[in-house]
Amino acid sequence: MDSIPPQLPVRSKVTVTAIPGDGIGPEVMRATQQVLAAADAQVEWEEALAGAEAFRRGIASGAPRETLDSIARTGVALKGPLETPVGHGEKSANVALRKTFEMYGNVRPVRELPGIRTPFSGRGIDFVVVRENVEDVYAGIEHMQTPGVAQCLKIITEVGCERILRLAAAVAEAEGRRKVTVATKANIMKLTEGMLKRVGEQVLAEYPSLSNEHMIVDNCAHQMVIRPEQFDVAVMTNMNGDILSDLAAGLVGGLGVAPSANLGDGVAMFEAVHGSAPQIAGKGIANPTALLLSALMMLRHVGDFATARRIEHALYVTLEEGRDLTGDIAREAEGVPTQQFVDRVIANLGRESALVPAREYRPIALKRWPQITWYRAASTRELVGVDVFVESERDPRAISITLQAAAEGSAFDLAMIGSRGAQVWPEVAGHTFLVDHFRARFMFREPPKGNGIAEITDLLQRIGRQHNWMHIEKLQRFDGADAYSKA
Numbered sequence: 001m002d003s004i005p006p007q008l009p010v011r012s013k014v015t016v017t018a019i020p021g022d023g024i025g026p027e028v029m030r031a032t033q034q035v036l037a038a039a040d041a042q043v044e045w046e047e048a049l050a051g052a053e054a055f056r057r058g059i060a061s062g063a064p065r066e067t068l069d070s071i072a073r074t075g076v077a078l079k080g081p082l083e084t085p086v087g088h089g090e091k092s093a094n095v096a097l098r099k100t101f102e103m104y105g106n107v108r109p110v111r112e113l114p115g116i117r118t119p120f121s122g123r124g125i126d127f128v129v130v131r132e133n134v135e136d137v138y139a140g141i142e143h144m145q146t147p148g149v150a151q152c153l154k155i156i157t158e159v160g161c162e163r164i165l166r167l168a169a170a171v172a173e174a175e176g177r178r179k180v181t182v183a184t185k186a187n188i189m190k191l192t193e194g195m196l197k198r199v200g201e202q203v204l205a206e207y208p209s210l211s212n213e214h215m216i217v218d219n220c221a222h223q224m225v226i227r228p229e230q231f232d233v234a235v236m237t238n239m240n241g242d243i244l245s246d247l248a249a250g251l252v253g254g255l256g257v258a259p260s261a262n263l264g265d266g267v268a269m270f271e272a273v274h275g276s277a278p279q280i281a282g283k284g285i286a287n288p289t290a291l292l293l294s295a296l297m298m299l300r301h302v303g304d305f306a307t308a309r310r311i312e313h314a315l316y317v318t319l320e321e322g323r324d325l326t327g328d329i330a331r332e333a334e335g336v337p338t339q340q341f342v343d344r345v346i347a348n349l350g351r352e353s354a355l356v357p358a359r360e361y362r363p364i365a366l367k368r369w370p371q372i373t374w375y376r377a378a379s380t381r382e383l384v385g386v387d388v389f390v391e392s393e394r395d396p397r398a399i400s401i402t403l404q405a406a407a408e409g410s411a412f413d414l415a416m417i418g419s420r421g422a423q424v425w426p427e428v429a430g431h432t433f434l435v436d437h438f439r440a441r442f443m444f445r446e447p448p449k450g451n452g453i454a455e456i457t458d459l460l461q462r463i464g465r466q467h468n469w470m471h472i473e474k475l476q477r478f479d480g481a482d483a484y485s486k487a
């Protein structure tokens with residue numbers, strides 16, 4: 001290993017909001033700040049509160065106004081883990097921060113680290129998972145439909161897909177990567193997951209330096225385990241990305257060494273993937289590697305590539321040599337205190353590890369999305385029917401008789417009854433387990449003259465005389481294509 005000359009300091013200081021957080025948060029934050037200071041990173045910290053203490057002070061979001069103001073001012077935050085109190089009805093402060101600043105992109109590098117033994121060691125795993133962070137089932141729109149049937153809406157928007165895909169492409173370009181894998185469940189959820197696939201085909205074609213591919217997300221999970229080297233940048237909707245990014249972190253040593261960035265328009269928040277580890281909090285033995293790696297992403301974000309590189313090499317040398325590691329990654333039985341690990345990393349500043357992948361980083365070219373209500377026009381729109389969701393303990397044939405009677409004299413014919421996505425009337429082969437939640441599909445006999453609302457209201461009143469209906473969905477066609485799933 002050669003020595004690398006100290007880098008020239010960046011001239012102007014960057015102010016960063018530091019949220020130490022809960023549990024081991026303050027310990028790993030202090031450790032990270034020490035290493036950055038020793039490497040002469042030109043960072044000025046503005047410390048801010050969020051998490052358990054904020055909840056104790058009665059701040060329902062877990063993130064006080066001053067903290068939000070600080071992030072809005074600095075545009076960059078380094079954050080320790082925040083506890084989500086269980087059983088008090090409080091929301092997660094993490095989610096509050098992400099949503100307040102619309103940090104729509106979660107970026108998680110997945111890279112093999114020296115000295116961290118895993119079943120995948122030596123495979124040269126080095127990719128990035130880009131996860132949509134604000135849409136999907138995580139929008140949290142849930143309703144009990146009947147006392148025994150729950151529903152969660154999966155909201156996917158075209159512009160949300162475009163944002164995350166352009167971010168994935170920007171990450172690829174910033175890191176000199178070559179391929180973007182769009183992983184979706186488009187084979188089943190053709191409209192929601194299919195939207196990411198479809199928009200991906202359009203948007204990624206605009207990046208000639210990148211190849212792109214589509215992969216069904218369950219196969220993607222399988223491929224990440226059997227041949228993880230094939231991935232470069234993988235982009236996914238929120239829940240798929242949540243699961244697969246944790247799976248990916250497991251390939252290279254687990255949550256304790258996994259960094260991440262949450263990116264939005266004008267705001268970036270960097271944090272370790274792990275939580276507050278309450279069992280070891282206050283003992284001075286936590287591993288600060290994940291937050292330190294997150295801080296390196298932060299330094300690159302503010303353009304200080306040289307200091308990031310210098311610290312990265314010192315960390316790699318420390319892990320490679322295996323001396324003075326914390327208990328969770330120590331090769332010998334005994335680990336050392338956090339401070340001893342920090343001192344070792346600092347002592348290694350200026351040394352170079354041959355194992356740091358050669359990568360020319362450039363700033364991530366984040367597109368600024370105008371603050372408007374995104375409106376997508378269609379050249380033609382038709383209303384062709386309505387799905388009415390009804391609660392009933394009767395069997396499908398009996399329900400069809402009452403619903404057909406209800407539709408008599410209305411503008412609709414009953415076309416189909418479904419149960420949890422399977423057609424149960426008219427009868428088809430097979431056996432569907434029945435619950436008290438049915439979807440009745442009514443089609444207009446002829447196109448409505450106006451907007452169809454009067455006809456739908458009339459139908460609902462007729463159905464309501466015999467059945468409890470919970471919600472309806474209009475069946476529409478946009479630009480000549482069906483805008484609803486088939487039974």
Ligand code: NAD
Nearest residue numbers: 080081082083084094256273274275276277280286287328
């Ligand atoms: P956790 O990540 O805190 O702990 C999981 C295991 O990993 C524990 O054994 C812990 O001791 C160990 N561990 C984690 N980080 C470590 C580190 N840096 N050094 C050494 N060991 C480490 O997960 P959990 O126990 O499920 O969650 C605890 C709390 O953290 C919960 O309140 C949860 O809501 C919160 N949490 C916050 C975030 C966040 O702020 N982004 C993420 C996950 C969990």
